[in-house]
Amino acid sequence: MNHILYSTEDLTGILKAESFIQNKDILIRTILSDSRKLSDINHALFFALKARRDGHSFIAAVYEAGVRSFVISDSEFDTGAYPDANFYMVDDTLMALQDLAAAHRSKFNYPVIGITGSNGKTIVKEWLYQLLVPESNIVRSPKSYNSQIGVPVSVWEMNEENDLAIFEAGVSKTGEMENLARIIRPTIGILTNIGEAHSAGFESLNDKIREKLKLFEGVDLFIYSDKYLDQYDGEIPGKNKFTWNYRGQSNLEVFDDEVLEERFQFLRARFNGKDVQAMIPFTDQASIENAIICWASLLALGYEPEEADKRLEKLIPVGMRLELKNGINNCSVIDDSYSLDLSSLAIALDFLKQQNQHQRRTLILSDIPGTDSEALYEQVRNLLENKSVDRLIAVGEHISKYAVQYPFETECFASTADFLEHFASIKFHNETILLKGARAFEFERVSQLLTQKVHETVLEINLNALEHNLNHYKLELGAGTKIMAMVKAFSYGSGSFEIANLLEFNKVDYLAVAYADEGVALRNAGCSLPIMVMSPDAMAFETIIQHKLEPEIFSTRVLNQLIEVLNLKNLENYPVHLKLDTGMHRLGFMEDELDELLEILVNSKGVRIQSVFSHLVASEDPKHDEFTRYQIDLFFRLSERISKNLNYSFMRHIANTSGISRWPDSRFDMVRLGIGLYGIDSAYDSKSPLQTVTSLKTSISQIKNIPAGDTIGYSREGKMPEGGKIATVKIGYADGYRRGLGNGKGKMIVRGKEVPTIGKICMDMCMLDISGIDAAEGDEVIVFNDQIRVEDLAKQLDTIPYEVLTGISQRVKRIYYYE
Incomplete structure (x- = not known):
């Protein structure tokens, strides 16, 4: 993966900076803005951004770590205290970061897809990657990097080996999109939707739409649903436009749908005067809409309907979150195996380095898909050294070829099957283990072996x-x-x-x-x-x-x-x-x-x-x-x-x-x-700026159809005079779900709908009235989240949120995730 190298002269010109150059030989290929997340220090440029803590105050530590190139804006900063370092003085370091990314973007002529909307940006980006990767070498935003800092960091990853880029952009107030648009400069635009999310920074819905559409000014192709823009009073961008709608006239008009085998959605639509169809392996409404956006995008890009159908049916869920779990033999396991590229590896390694509970850090890493270049695996080596990895377990023929030369403890396996065959002989004890594998390597099988088997109810x-x-x-x-x-x-x-x-x-x-x-x-x-x-x-x-x-x-x-x-x-x-x-x-x-x-x-x-x-x-x-x-x-x-x-x-x-x-x-x-x-502060009303941190989830053990007049649970307190359907779920008062929530006082979410408890809460389980819900045994059940809030449960129990949260039993598995 050959990133363009930038000289001191290049940077001085692009940044329009007053330069203090003490080492003209330094070439830059990595940009940094967080002193806690350093990599490729010999070729890195640190931007001293001004937030709550001024980035200039961290320059000493970054310099001590080995970085020698800095973009600063404090005219009083003592550059003379840092021998052999280069400094670029600018008016605004964030604007300089964006300028550099925009200049980098201008060096490439291949198609760039820009995505924005109120929801679904990251899912659509990842699914488009799955759908288009067979014939394209794609660079894309890592995780949900769509902010004023995240976008330039994403675009900086463009290189000459790619032939397609997919970037997402998110804004929360007027005036933010213009800078993101000049960095991404998309040739193809996709608007996912317009909803209530992040509306506080806009005067009106039209104001919000107008801001988001700035991303698409000048695009060759704009893909959107006209149902989200039918009330918009401005001009819709795009030299060419492709619209989709659900039971509404458009280029792709979806007119019928049907659930098959409880896990597929079969869609029928009109496209170019013909009936077309697509099978999608999801049934929830948000996933269906995101998949239709991808369907429209494939058709707009010229794929045949039959080929689009074939690819859509193979879509796999996007596990966008990195999860921290308790592992075997007193280990901690970080599972981040939904995708693999250099950017997401760096993010995961930062999280690994953040863990201090064990002295030893192990990385299980597969081949990085898309290329087998010595330069790429040299960058991997540098990353692992910078991030304090103690042991590497390499899985795959490409990485194994280079990993044998890495200067730390290394074990190599030709494939996941080879690794699993030798698993019993590999020692894992009292260490933090990061799993980072491309989807084709099926590291979920490795995760199952490394993760402690515990109670299925999880916080x-x-x-x-x-x-x-x-x-x-x-x-x-x-x-x-x-x-x-x-x-x-x-x-x-x-x-x-x-x-x-x-x-x-x-x-x-x-x-x-x-x-x-x-x-x-x-x-x-x-x-x-x-x-x-x-x-x-x-x-x-x-x-x-x-x-x-x-x-x-x-x-x-x-x-x-x-x-x-x-x-x-x-x-x-x-x-x-x-x-x-x-x-x-x-x-x-x-x-x-x-x-x-x-x-x-x-x-x-x-x-x-x-x-x-x-x-x-x-x-x-x-x-x-x-x-x-x-x-x-x-x-x-x-x-x-x-x-x-x-x-x-x-x-x-x-x-x-x-x-x-x-x-x-x-x-x-x-x-x-x-x-x-x-996320709980009683000083705020329903429009709290805080985010919900904890979600308690369980699953359905059994579903029963109850005859009219039968009772449910202890003391026969659960009554169904007309009969109905109940689900027994794996949570009870021993887990922290209090007895006071029985007999309909408590509610949980099954298949997106709130359902009441019925009967008394038992020690290890309780029952829900799911009459009218098309649920199946094994389905996930949400006990509380941002819809049924901890505060709601506390009010029902006449207590406070502290008691609800601290009452969750230690036998309930904790899973920590980072998106």
């Missing part, structure tokens, strides 16, 4: 959504306020080291746990962040000190006990956190206890106050705003008193999740972010 944790929520609060807080992330109680039921790794990777400042053993587990999993222990006792002080944890001190008794242990160990200035009671009346020093506290602190060298904090009682509730104001004022006054008696400074924090959102003046030096990370 899925969307790490993208958690990262989104963290970034939302970061932007709201600004750079001057630190974040302490609450990971107590198994991170609200979502996991321990898995969440802590993500938080550490995203540079939160502190973690907080309830008990010392939670902190020890994080330390054993490789977490190096400062960790506050909120409920320490004297018996745990040895453990706390041994693992460099920082205890909360809430009484003179606890303080004196700690000082005694520190004196015995001859330790001084051990970091602790003082808890003040400003109205919660649970733990903490009252105002009349401060004199005694200060006397101990002034006369002891054993401890050093790292922070002083308190707890807001009702920051989310407007009816208690007067009391919240009282707490904030009291906290300020008491912490000031402590500060005046100590000869050093410390941090202050009182704001919890809803305090961050509703009380800006409560943020002080640091905030404690808890359930907001998981």
Whole structure:
């Protein structure tokens, strides 16, 4: 894979930069913008983007890692402090990144498909790749890289070996598409749909459509459904247009459909005056529409209807998510085997490097489809070295040919079958394993052998959504306020080291746990962040000190006990956190206890106050705003008193999740972010900017037709006077689905429809009334997600979301995924 190399003169001209060149021999083929994700350092160009944290502040670390080329915009930056490095001074580093990608795009004349819409962009892109790859060498956006940064990163991957490109573009407000359009410059445009998603940044539906259509100005061919543009008042772009519709006049008019064998959708349509048909291996509405878009695209590109039908029937689901699961022999398994190219490999390796729970990292990698070039596998080698891979298991004839020369532990197998035949003799123990294979290698068989066999009910944790929520609060807080992330109680039921790794990777400042053993587990999993222990006792002080944890001190008794242990160990200035009671009346020093506290602190060298904090009682509730104001004022006054008696400074924090959102003046030096990370913040109404992080899913064990008058479950409380159909599902109160949700109070989603529970909730299962639903045994059942929300279940149970999330049993399998 031969990427164009850019010289210092090339870059100076393209970026219109004021250059400070100290090494003219450096050639660039890789662009970087995240100091945590470095690769190909000898040929990399780092863009110091300005976000919550200014990219200029990471240049020292990036330089230390070996990168020697930088695009900057800070005129005060000391370039002289970095010998043999090249700097390109520009007005705006993001615009410079986009300019460079646009210049790179202009070097290629092969067709480029641009895709935008409210939903379905990534699915349509991946399915078009499946459909067109037999005769094309395609470059495409990795995963859902469609943003102001993601698009230039995607387009940068274009090279001379390709003969087709497919890129997606996403916008959330007016004024964003123009830059993406000049980078992609599509020759073929596809509009997936226009819906409610991401509508907040537009004044009207027409405004939203107008912005999206900017991507297609000047395209040779525009493919769309006229049902989404029938109310649009502007000009529709495209020298040529191809329309599709469902029971509406268009170039491809779908007029009939039928479900076959419960897993195929048989479609009939009119095209060029003839009846045509297509078989699609999906039956849900979203997949059907996405497949029709692909059908229309094939026909618009000149494929014969019979060939299009043949290819559509072979479509396979797009597993766009990278999943982290518990594996055999105390391993962690990262499954990302839905597609394989150099870009997606780099993304997966970044996620592997982020995992600290095991010291050893193993990559199981197949041949990269499309080419067998030494240059490609040399780039693979560089990636693996940069990303700290300890062992490579190479599967495939091409990669095995080159991997034997790689300078780390390597095992090679000619095929997946060969690897599986030798599986029993390969040692996997206490390591993180990344599975990255092209679809043809069927790595799902490998995943089944490596993954722990556990309870079929699963709690899925969307790490993208958690990262989104963290970034939302970061932007709201600004750079001057630190974040302490609450990971107590198994991170609200979502996991321990898995969440802590993500938080550490995203540079939160502190973690907080309830008990010392939670902190020890994080330390054993490789977490190096400062960790506050909120409920320490004297018996745990040895453990706390041994693992460099920082205890909360809430009484003179606890303080004196700690000082005694520190004196015995001859330790001084051990970091602790003082808890003040400003109205919660649970733990903490009252105002009349401060004199005694200060006397101990002034006369002891054993401890050093790292922070002083308190707890807001009702920051989310407007009816208690007067009391919240009282707490904030009291906290300020008491912490000031402590500060005046100590000869050093410390941090202050009182704001919890809803305090961050509703009380800006409560943020002080640091905030404690808890359930907001998981998309729940009672300060927001239904239009919350947060994303749902957790989804609880199970499956149907059995379906029964119940005669009229029969009852269901214990105590015969489930009644069906007219009879009907029930499904028994694999979740009960031992899993955390509370008994209070029985007898119709709780609802779950089966085949896209909400259905009620019937009868009492059992220990390991419960029953649903699925009368009128065309369901099958083995079907997925959603217990909660972004439709049936955790908040909804909490209201039904007259409790709070915290209790619902933390009540999910440990026997429920956790799957962490990253899209």
